[in-house]
Amino acid sequence: MTTSSTALRDRPVPAPAAAARSPEDPVDRRFTALVPPPYRPVLGGSGHPLERAVQVGRFGPAEVHVMPAGDRAAVDRLPSAVTVSVILPLTGWIDVRHLHRSFTAVPTRSIAVLSPGSPFLLRWPAHTSSLALCVDIAALTERLEALLPERHRSGPLRFTPHVVGAAHRDVVAGTVQLLAQAAGASGRLTRLLGSQALDTLLLALPHSHSAALAEPTTTASGAAVRDTVDRIVAEQAAHYTVGELAELAAVSLRTLQAGFRAEYGCTPQQYLRRSRLAKAHADLEAADPAGEMTVGDIAARWGFYHLGRFAASFRERFGETPSEVLRRS
Template sequence: MSALLDVSGRPSTEDAILQSLTAYKRYETYDLAVAEAGIRQFMAPGRLSVRRGDRDNVDARAYYADTGAVGVGRMSYGAEVRVDRQADSRYLGVTIPLSGTIRVWRGGEVVEAKAGESLVVIAADGHFRAEWSADCDALMLRMTTSSLARAAGALTGEWESGRPPRFVHQVLPLEEGYAVHAAARLLAQILGQYEDIAVVPNALLHQLSEHALSAALLGLEHDLSAPTQRTFRAAPSSAVRSAIRLIDGEDGEVFNVNELARHVGITVRALELGFRRVLDETPYQYMRRTRLERAHRDLLAADATNGTTVTEVATRWGFFHTGRFAASYKATFGVMPSVTLSASQTGHG
């Protein structure tokens, strides 16, 4: 992996995030025109400008990893830069200042997003104008509207509409945008563990992308936020049993809740209500418990001669953050997964 960026001269409360994506450099330049051209390759097009006296201070850097449906990156300019972004129906963007501030124009009003306090939602529709402070370093999340439309179909049950939800430009307190903030951080931290997006397991890319899409749909305001006039009802027991059979038949992590609902032909909300009625837990809780048990089974059955690792078993069952997997495993089985693996290998020796 490339050397970590020296951020010692830039105040930041998020050093780990600032350093996590350095393998995905898109540009590092003192020329704002080069940065403007570079941004067009992975974000919506826009114009960058700087006060004449600040041109010599430009030190623009961008790091960006793209899963297809979702992308995450971090950007800075080193000078106070004006951003004029044209409407782009392809993308929804979220900008999270990690240091400094971003001032956003909304009509005649200027709203300031501050590091550690707020985030900026950049809608697909409508001209967007903002100004980054010279010390601003930001985490960027970009989602395609086509992927949001697909994910929204799973949440609303309107599978065939194909219409993406419509968001609005806004500055939100972090506590209101917490789900999206957390999804962006997770995406950056996990992808940052790999040298190249091409070597990231497809199952991991899929899970991270679906998580980010769901976070945006459930955590940000849009025109599909309120359910349509129908009342959501719990899925019938037969649909819950079908979903359970799909989960129980997995050879590894395959489904997320959205996909599970689509396979049995009901909405996510109906599936959640059905699981609560039948099992007194959510589909996610059932999947997580079942996959923990299977990871435990696989660790017990591991053979020292085949080189099985805890990370391999955890990843197979959809636990891509090994620290959290270890904590959940110990809470459930009373020992760390490495202890189970060591014991099983001793038994095979």
């Protein structure tokens, strides 16, 4: 939905009483369920909206924040000059004016993407709640350099402010919710998830270098692909990101992806995922059902941090659930 600048400026923000909802509203329960304890947002209350935002997790250059419902608000300045902010409304709506464009972001249909270095205006009614992913622009630029040869880059990295469509929105929403659910993680897990956040924004959202990323690339040699496969096979736990594997093979990520498609008919991400699913299956078969090792422990060991998605992928590949394998081991 697109609104004119005049409509954005003149639209009245509903009073809190007009948007009041019961704490038992199922939308509220779904919203709070995205964020595990002890980071339950408090619905209602007062104070500056940015001050009430709750940081639910930091993953290297990426941070996830939750903005509770409760107060109508308007924000007319950049919260930071060095971050790209992706805002996913969960309830209500958010009016955005950014980079000379005006639009309204609504749940399940659209998100707002705010690039640094330019002013914006955000306005939302009291019943609006949202998740926000904030990523350091320097880290995104460095990641872009690993994906794209210098000869194909020109100008700064700048994202399209308004993103509409299930493909873009759902990919980003899945990553943001995964990060929110992994709040409190530490060590290597935070680096893996931070790397996923960078790749998601660069590959799933339109920006100033999207066309160059979509251009054909060279193919990694068979030796580079086999070296990467050897490293994957030798893993004793989730250790590498795909970007790190490309660096070790001394090729760009896109070149490695082309090599894997030529050799195996899949991407290195898919190959890595299949390998880790197989190793998780082997660990579950070897585990003592009465022991301390749980399905969650084994899933996390192999880089699967969302148990529901892990179970679904596991069952699709092996025809049984992880719990079933553990019980009969």
